[in-house]
Amino acid sequence: MQAWQVHENGEPSEVMRLAEVEPPTPGDGQVLLRVRAADINFPDALLCRGQYQVRPPLPFTPGVEICAETEDGRRVIANPVLPYGGFAEYAVADARALLPAPDALDDAEAAALHIGYQTGWFGLHRRAHLEAGETLLVHAAAGGVGSAAVQLGKAAGATVIGVVGGADKAAVARELGCDVVVDRRSEDVIAAVKEATGGRGADVIYDPVGGEAYAQSAKLVAFEGRIVVVGFASGGIPSPALNHALVKNYSILGLHWGLYATKNPGLIGHCHKELTALAARGAIKPLVSERVPLSGAATAVQKVADGRSIGRIAVVMEGAA
Template sequence: GETLLVHAAAGGVGSAAVQLGKAAGATVIGVVGGEEKVKVARDLGCDVVIDRRAQDVIAAVKEATGGRGADVIYDPVGGEAYTQSTKVVAFEGRIVVVGFASGTIPSPALNHALVKNYAILGLHWGLYNTKDPKLVAHCHEQLTELAARGAIKPLISERVPLGGAAAAVQRVADGVTTGRVAVVPGHEGAGA
């Protein structure tokens, strides 16, 4: 099977990517920042978890893949994560760019993509609402079916009332949350 590398594997979009990768039969390598997030990524089903704060990401991915690299890399981070991706993407691999949580938008060296035969794919999900709404409905059906049989279970780490939304968004931006933080109008309790 294919190897999927997920940056920010304990985050909102990363945790979903990990679960979908496992559901599709991939070997999943998760990259996270910090010991707390290592545990979250393991619990999500990552086969290998790399703590970017304590380990050399490039060396760890190469070791985990026997030097081959990852077939698909899911990158919601950009910046340094993207640079690492280019160094560990397999021959004919794909780097899927889904966001720039690091705040740094990389400038890809296209000569490098040419020399290593990899593809850089942009994925802006919102565009499908206007470009191909039927695909959105189809994906929703597929996801609902996966959830119904327990193959995926969205990680909701916290539920906050509407009044706590601004503070919750700030915690997400600061990178201290795991999974999804759900804002629930009329909900006064805290925690999961």
């Protein structure tokens, strides 16, 4: 089979190599899956760089999120077990963690439903307890993680403010349903959000960026607001001033979605049912901006690594739906 492999750590376009290899052999409790589509996530770039919290042995195949087919013909969503990731014709996953792919979504959309939307659902509902009528601010609202949060926020009845970088991403954020869009490249984010909220700020702030975005969040969070920290795509890990959280009366919430797989796996299945229902009624639909063949995976992962992507890029296998 064909599979992309990383033999040394570095930039994805430099260290990912397409090779002909033997299909992986599943271990106990695992299944072999024929990959139909593999969504590209920022962790794939971090894996290539050797900067992710998980460091699989070299060589490995990246690709942490797939829509695939089981040997008995079921269409499923899965997180492959590294080192046999999803940028290959076949991958390995834990049998008990497979989720049915929603009929309402094609293969690329189904692959993109998992990590980003699960993260969004857990962050907004399990951690921040977002309520209808509240104001939600989403950083990087046109990105893969941010676009999911925008859709989930609108489905929950929130007023959504999207912060983006550039006019093209601002247009995408509006199409996603943002009530207010702020372009950080041409506008003062703090002034624009305060004006949009009458000086009150946002009840919930969803931050996959970190760095300067977090500093803005601390200035824009409302009384009894909640800042949900889901990642550091900017590369900057902030050091929050806890005295500020005290005097302003807001919460800083961390979300490590993958931890639920070991701490409370039943919630992942519950969340998937909720997401499937939302997809069935058209309330959410993953934004897949590009679909590339397996041969284009390395270039696409680099594009995500450089922050040049909109929504999700999916590697789609020949014959996929």
